[in-house]
Amino acid sequence: MDLQNTTMKNISEKQIFVIILALFYIFAVSCRTAHRENAELHTADSDNALFDPPEITGFLQSRELNESSGLAASKCQPNVFWAHNDSGGGPFLFAIDQFGRNLGVWRVANAANEDWEDIAAYKDTDGNCFLFIGEIGDNRQIHKTSAIYRIPEPTITRAEPASPADAPSTKSAEVIRFRYPAA
Known part of the structure; x- marks a missing residue:
């Protein structure tokens, strides 16, 4: 009886390990996909991009506007x-x-x-x-x-x-x- 319970316990631990490993893999792949999709937003042509890339057009010239x-x-x-x-x-x-x-x-x-x-x-x-x-x-x-x-x-x-x-x-x-x- 003890042998059977031990085997069941080991199988459960293995299953948990496999599930955790699978979740970790899914998480890692989804992060990589999200990063790639965001990178494509930044490199897309300006007609399809959500935002234009930042551009410096000038600097504040008023000394009084200091804060x-x-x-x-x-x-x-x-x-x-x-x-x-x-x-x-x-x-x-x-x-x-x-x-x-x-x-x-x-x-x-x-x-x-x-x-x-x-x-x-x-x-x-x-x-x-x-x-x-x-x-x-x-x-x-x-x-x-x-x-x-x-x-x-x-x-x-x-x-x-x-x-x-x-x-x-x-x-x-x-x-x-x-x-x-x-x-």
Whole structure:
């Protein structure tokens, strides 16, 4: 009787070993296949690729934009991008072109920059463009509320100042205040 139980036990262990080995082989083959498929996405022609390969087109040229934390492409002005610093530099928006050249600086009226983290551009159904700025950072967990500022997107002209010291103000920001649930 003991011999029969021992044989059954050995067979079960062998079966488990074979199953584990087969699973390992399937896993290894699937990883290799996924890697090959991803490599093909990157080498495919641009008509069929999900994304174009990265390309450096320029560098930020504004000395004042030294802690950039957000970037949004304008929905109304071609080749205009909006950026802002993370915190401590005041409530300023920087317009840059696709090469990183400075197109102007604006002070956001009715806003403070305690810890801006993101920016988004939006075009409504009437064709009006807006910028949403997220005052949502709180690394030290000291802010009781967060805010999202909404402003009409400033229009770029050739005469815009390149420095926060001379920056014109935007229209007054609408403020959406909120509080994250307690963790």
